[in-house]
Amino acid sequence: AQSVTQLGSHVSVSEGALVLLRCNYSSSVPPYLFWYVQYPNQGLQLLLKYTTGATLVKGINGFEAEFKKSETSFHLTKPSAHMSDAAEYFCAAGPMIYNQGGKLIFGQGTELSVKP
Amino acid sequence: EAGVTQFPSHSVIEKGQTVTLRCDPISGHDNLYWYRRVMGKEIKFLLHFVKESKQDESGMPNNRFLAERTGGTYSTLKVQPAELEDSGVYFCASSPRQRTSGNTIYFGEGSWLTVV
Numbered sequence: 001a002q003s004v005t006q007l008g009s010h011v012s013v014s015e016g017a018l019v020l021l022r023c024n025y026s027s028s029v030p031p032y033l034f035w036y037v038q039y040p041n042q043g044l045q046l047l048l049k050y051t052t053g054a055t056l057v058k059g060i061n062g063f064e065a066e067f068k069k070s071e072t073s074f075h076l077t078k079p080s081a082h083m084s085d086a087a088e089y090f091c092a093a094g095p096m097i098y099n100q101g102g103k104l105i106f107g108q109g110t111e112l113s114v115k116p
Numbered sequence: 117e118a119g120v121t122q123f124p125s126h127s128v129i130e131k132g133q134t135v136t137l138r139c140d141p142i143s144g145h146d147n148l149y150w151y152r153r154v155m156g157k158e159i160k161f162l163l164h165f166v167k168e169s170k171q172d173e174s175g176m177p178n179n180r181f182l183a184e185r186t187g188g189t190y191s192t193l194k195v196q197p198a199e200l201e202d203s204g205v206y207f208c209a210s211s212p213r214q215r216t217s218g219n220t221i222y223f224g225e226g227s228w229l230t231v232v
Contacts, residue, residue, distance in 0.1 A: 043225035
């Protein structure tokens with residue numbers, strides 16, 4: 001069965017420091033992979049996604065993620081954290097099956113805090 | 117263009133009562149999904165509509181939950197009777213008709229349900 005694991009339910013970084021949020025997936029077939037962000041009192045917003053092609057994916061707000069098949073990972077990074085990045089981040093995987101792409105498997109979520 | 121809208125945003129009901137959550141997907145989106153996140157757990161898939169038809173309802177927890185999508189437009193999720201463990205955030209999401217998987221899925225802000 002497919003599963004998604006996010007290492008660390010809480011991550012704290014200083015403003016200007018590197019952000020690294022880890023995500024590993026478990027699947028016999030590499031799935032489509034997504035990172036969503038939820039700011040306080042808001043819905044889930046897509047940061048970026050990997051479907052096919054280039055393994056380094058760039059998203060909004062300076063975030064990027066790299067798909068590494070050999071490591072079954074899709075870690076999210078940002079070179080320099082900003083206070084506005086404080087939010088909860090979710091990694092999700094979707095099956096490469098026609099018309100089932102919306103059945104996402106989510107990780108547990110990682111709460112990112114940014115210290116001034 | 118309006119996003120996915122959900123109503124109510126917050127609801128507090130007593131155990132045994134009925135609650136109906138409504139979701140209006142993005143106009144023209146054939147696919148509509150319901151997800152939920154109970155306290156401390158990951159976001160989990162509930163079901164998937166393609167237009168007015170249920171494509172996949174494998175995530176529905178039990179028969180106290182009833183989802184409908186009248187005319188392939190808006191959808192409702194009814195919980196009757198509500199139990200304490202139903203408390204959580206119910207997310208609705210939509211995506212356009214897809215020939216392949218990997219399309220972006222757009223989420224609403226969620227309906228926060230508290231059962232007391």
